[in-house]
Amino acid sequence: MKSRSLIVIVLSVLFLMAATSLFSAAAGESTTQTVNPDGNFLEFTDSYGRDVIIPSKPLTIVSLGPNVTEIIFSLGKGNNLIGRTQFCDYPAEAASIEAVGNMQEPNIERIIELNPDIVIASTHVSPEKIGLLEKAGIATVGIYNDSTFEGVYSTIRDIGKVLGASNNAERLIFEMGITISDVTKRVAGKSKPSIYYVVGFGDWGDFTAGGDTFINQMIELAGGNNIASDVNGWSYSLEKIIEKDPDYIICSQFWGTKESFETTPNYKDLRAVQEGSLIAIDNNILDRQGYRNAEGVKTLAMIFHPEAFK
Amino acid sequence: MKTIKSNSHSLHIVMFIVLSLVLCLALLVFLSFGTAEISFRETIRIISGGIFSRTFSEDINQSHIYILWQVRMPRVIISILVGMALAAAGTVFQAIFRNPMSDPFILGISSGAAFGVALGAVTGFMVLIPGIWGLPISAFVGAIIATLLIYFLSGKMQTSTSSLLLSGIAMNFFLSSLMSMLLYFNRDRIENIIFWSMGSFSSANWDKCLIGLPIILLGILSLFYFRRELDLLLIGDESARTMGLSLKRVRIILLIISTLITAAAVSISGIIGFVGLIIPHIIRMIVGPKHRVMLPYAILAGGFFTLCADTFARSILPSSEIPVGIITSLAGAPFFIYLLRNKRREIL
Numbered sequence: 001m002k003s004r005s006l007i008v009i010v011l012s013v014l015f016l017m018a019a020t021s022l023f024s025a026a027a028g029e030s031t032t033q034t035v036n037p038d039g040n041f042l043e044f045t046d047s048y049g050r051d052v053i054i055p056s057k058p059l060t061i062v063s064l065g066p067n068v069t070e071i072i073f074s075l076g077k078g079n080n081l082i083g084r085t086q087f088c089d090y091p092a093e094a095a096s097i098e099a100v101g102n103m104q105e106p107n108i109e110r111i112i113e114l115n116p117d118i119v120i121a122s123t124h125v126s127p128e129k130i131g132l133l134e135k136a137g138i139a140t141v142g143i144y145n146d147s148t149f150e151g152v153y154s155t156i157r158d159i160g161k162v163l164g165a166s167n168n169a170e171r172l173i174f175e176m177g178i179t180i181s182d183v184t185k186r187v188a189g190k191s192k193p194s195i196y197y198v199v200g201f202g203d204w205g206d207f208t209a210g211g212d213t214f215i216n217q218m219i220e221l222a223g224g225n226n227i228a229s230d231v232n233g234w235s236y237s238l239e240k241i242i243e244k245d246p247d248y249i250i251c252s253q254f255w256g257t258k259e260s261f262e263t264t265p266n267y268k269d270l271r272a273v274q275e276g277s278l279i280a281i282d283n284n285i286l287d288r289q290g291y292r293n294a295e296g297v298k299t300l301a302m303i304f305h306p307e308a309f310k
Numbered sequence: 311m312k313t314i315k316s317n318s319h320s321l322h323i324v325m326f327i328v329l330s331l332v333l334c335l336a337l338l339v340f341l342s343f344g345t346a347e348i349s350f351r352e353t354i355r356i357i358s359g360g361i362f363s364r365t366f367s368e369d370i371n372q373s374h375i376y377i378l379w380q381v382r383m384p385r386v387i388i389s390i391l392v393g394m395a396l397a398a399a400g401t402v403f404q405a406i407f408r409n410p411m412s413d414p415f416i417l418g419i420s421s422g423a424a425f426g427v428a429l430g431a432v433t434g435f436m437v438l439i440p441g442i443w444g445l446p447i448s449a450f451v452g453a454i455i456a457t458l459l460i461y462f463l464s465g466k467m468q469t470s471t472s473s474l475l476l477s478g479i480a481m482n483f484f485l486s487s488l489m490s491m492l493l494y495f496n497r498d499r500i501e502n503i504i505f506w507s508m509g510s511f512s513s514a515n516w517d518k519c520l521i522g523l524p525i526i527l528l529g530i531l532s533l534f535y536f537r538r539e540l541d542l543l544l545i546g547d548e549s550a551r552t553m554g555l556s557l558k559r560v561r562i563i564l565l566i567i568s569t570l571i572t573a574a575a576v577s578i579s580g581i582i583g584f585v586g587l588i589i590p591h592i593i594r595m596i597v598g599p600k601h602r603v604m605l606p607y608a609i610l611a612g613g614f615f616t617l618c619a620d621t622f623a624r625s626i627l628p629s630s631e632i633p634v635g636i637i638t639s640l641a642g643a644p645f646f647i648y649l650l651r652n653k654r655r656e657i658l
Contacts, residue, residue, distance in 0.1 A: 203512075203513040203580075237624075239344050242381065243346040
């Protein structure tokens with residue numbers, strides 16, 4: 001009797017294994033080819049190193065990053081956007097587009113339902129999520145590059161290529177280059193004020209843009225001297241800020257940061273705050289890699305060297 | 311390990327004074343530590359200059375004066391205060407629950423205080439209370455609810471180690487899930503909420519000192535008033551009743567006071583774990599379990615421990631800081647496991 005029940009068990013297990021593998025084979029048909037409007041395809045290697053085949057002139061796009069959304073609009077393809085993350089808030093027209101989750105948690109089901117011709121992801125999206133979209137037959141690319149101006153230009157070029165808007169991409173890059181060289185000319189030779197850029201402060205520690213960050217580059221281009229350039233990364237300390245006594249402090253205009261800075265003990269006593277040199281800006285023009293970064297450099301330069309822009 | 315079971319009252323008073331002076335000296339030495347480079351000599355000059363109101367010759371860096379008086383001084387004072395509070399609370403909890411594993415963090419009371427603050431911040435309850443007192447009051451409300459839950463869950467008196475620990479663990483899990491939920495629905499206040507779970511002295515300032523100093527010092531003094539009752543709590547209710555004392559009321563009072571000083575500590579610096587666990591045990595191993603003797607030493611040792619932990623946390627890296635809760639957990643967790651293994655053998 002024992003050997004009989006053993007045979008039954010073994011056969012059942014084998015049967016189950018066969019059944020499930022058949023089932024998953026049928027269900028999991030992986031394809032990176034999609035049916036697309038004018039039948040043409042494009043071979044593209046994305047920033048994650050994936051070689052994908054995508055439609056060459058996608059009509060419907062889902063963006064999984066605020067900077068991607070901004071670039072899509074600046075390339076003139078805003079009308080083709082049918083999905084964005086909940087944090088994509090620029091330009092204003094993005095508000096009317098459906099939100100499909102955020103960078104870490106995109107709403108996969110809804111994206112599959114929307115069936116866009118292409119999904120463009122930025123950083124923070126996990127490879128598993130991209131894999132899920134791929135399995136559902138949705139062309140997905142991840143685009144991000146170095147945090148430098150060259151990297152930003154590459155990102156704009158990549159997105160332009162993917163959307164069939166390469167001419168617009170080159171035009172944007174050209175305009176950005178003009179803005180930046182204009183700024184550089186205006187601030188050349190002027191003495192650089194010392195700057196502290198606030199990413200975070202107070203109870204949870206002091207965070208700024210260290211010497212190896214993109215924001216540090218932008219501060220330097222704008223004719224400023226970042227006091228935190230002696231560290232790499234984002235972590236700093238209040239004592240160092242006090243010791244270095246920056247001429248200007250740049251913070252975000254959102255989340256009540258400026259008001260909070262001006263009322264927190266020890267921070268409010270910094271000379272820059274006392275002298276009214278704590279300036280709040282739209283930090284997204286610096287944080288989000290895209291077309292607005294050139295405007296970001298100019299904004300900083302106008303704060304550091306207002307006389308050069310009269 | 312030999313215990314110094316000297317009943318000489320005067321010996322302990324002398325030792326206490328000596329150790330307090332050592333603590334003050336440590337305070338002074340550690341003032342010179344930090345990310346800004348201030349030598350010990352410069353520290354002494356600035357401090358004595360401030361105390362004796364001397365003016366400075368030009369070679370003193372003005373920012374250093376500010377850093378020492380406005381940033382570091384409140385910070386070292388607060389780190390000592392919080393250590394004292396947590397060690398005192400731990401000692402008392404261990405007596406009340408008659409359980410060597412009790413400590414404000416393990417029992418979930420610190421988490422209760424942290425959650426109280428998070429909830430108060432998010433619901434706007436804190437701003438209803440004038441001045442800076444909204445914070446500690448929110449912390450206290452959260453902490454007292456956690457304490458009452460633990461107290462009733464563990465059946466009001468002694469209970470086996472495991473069920474008390476389980477109640478504390480359950481409390482911690484429950485509260486941290488609640489905090490995560492708060493975080494999820496209030497992403498714009500993330501930094502406010504996260505701070506309270508990580509424990510740090512980095513935002514110490516004189517305002518926080520003003521809150522902490524009276525509550526913690528008065529709380530600790532009042533605990534000391536009950537030192538005899540604390541000893542009695544350990545021998546059990548029946549024996550105490552034969553001595554004609556009802557401990558029930560004392561237990562509740564001690565519970566409230568310890569919760570109050572825990573809440574004050576958490577509202578100043580967030581959750582810092584294991585101090586209330588390690589310190590009472592180490593002191594008991596050295597001077598014996600009588601609270602009249604060990605409580606003052608425990609308080610001093612607690613202050614000294616967090617002072618050292620914080621100094622280490624803020625000076626080990628050249629330009630940034632490690633959260634102090636990491637240091638205390640690194641020291642405390644292995645000790646906790648060691649205790650658990652020893653106590654289990656005793657119970658069996």
